Amino acid sequence: MRPRQTARPTPRRRVRVRLETDERRAQLLRLAQAAFATRSYDDVSMDELARQAGVSKGLLYHYFPTKRDLYLAGLRQAAQELLAATLVEAPGASPIQRIRAGLDAYLAFVSQRAAAYTALLRGGIGSDPEVAAVLEETRQAYLEHILRGAAGAPLPAPLVELPLLRVALRGWIGMVEAASVEWLSHREVEGGRLRDLLVDLLFRTVEAAVGSSLTAGW
């Protein structure tokens, strides 16, 4: 389609208004994320969020028609931030350095949002189909990341298609989640030790699924 600039009334003003709209939305989202990060879904109210933001309830509902919409928007943004923080691009780094850095970032990220992460994975809001879809897409992104070699060591094509390897890696991603929830609930283990354990077990998982020749070069 050709741009129809002549049809646009006062383009400069429209841009300014749209930016303000985006900023307002981002502000509301940040406030909501902070609230959901430390308290349960049911404890957070739209009234209180509108008050905190200094806007009318009407305006808040204009951006997010329901609390669930607001929660979902915050969750989708958090998932994007998590992936951006953890799918580390580090040219020159060895595979093990990248995996370690990715896991460090993952543990730091969930540690800062412990209540929300635990509620998401151990009940609370986590069973909503759209919430479950965000979780599923995130896990799938990690699986693809590992399989496609974004971690630095591309897997040979035949292995990428190996069903047992996919099952094993999905298992390992489940291990990262379950171990993280347990870790956050007691905080007795130093993050670096958990990271080392999970790195170790990723290698062992790949070895158990496809043999040790593959990880020899990692």
Add this chain to the structure above:
Amino acid sequence: MRPRQTARPTPRRRVRVRLETDERRAQLLRLAQAAFATRSYDDVSMDELARQAGVSKGLLYHYFPTKRDLYLAGLRQAAQELLAATLVEAPGASPIQRIRAGLDAYLAFVSQRAAAYTALLRGGIGSDPEVAAVLEETRQAYLEHILRGAAGAPLPAPLVELPLLRVALRGWIGMVEAASVEWLSHREVEGGRLRDLLVDLLFRTVEAAVGSSLTAGW
């Protein structure tokens, strides 16, 4: 307290009525479990279950005031059955034989209830607090089972209290769940191969957390 038999009116009749009540409840529960095993929570209706059982809706609601109560009762019973089937007591069997048998039973159990298991772990009803509590109790039972040596190789007391081992084993339980869901969604991997992989990774998990000396005797 002393038994107050003399105060009981017509004890024989009461026993008979109570048994019938238990049987009716068990029948309704079996029907509900079968329905929830193959269809989603939302797709199952109380009307239809009452019709199937040949009872009035009023009677069904007498036993289970809401669909959620019925689902929860079915889930609790399924969790008991799962633990009974998988926490294998086999005197004389080696630790590895017991772990293999337990995992075989686990995979067979979830395979027969694939839709319900997947919905439970990947969204659907799984975020209800009481549903989450049943999941949590089941995972805790497996953790205690492994830690207390019901698998056949008692862990030394200092290790049982080791925070890293608890985190690692909770991680492994999460791996079993996540790998099972992935396995059930494609069914391309033979159950015995998945079982061998998970047994292998349980050993590697314990080794990674506490060193290999411990599993040398398994």
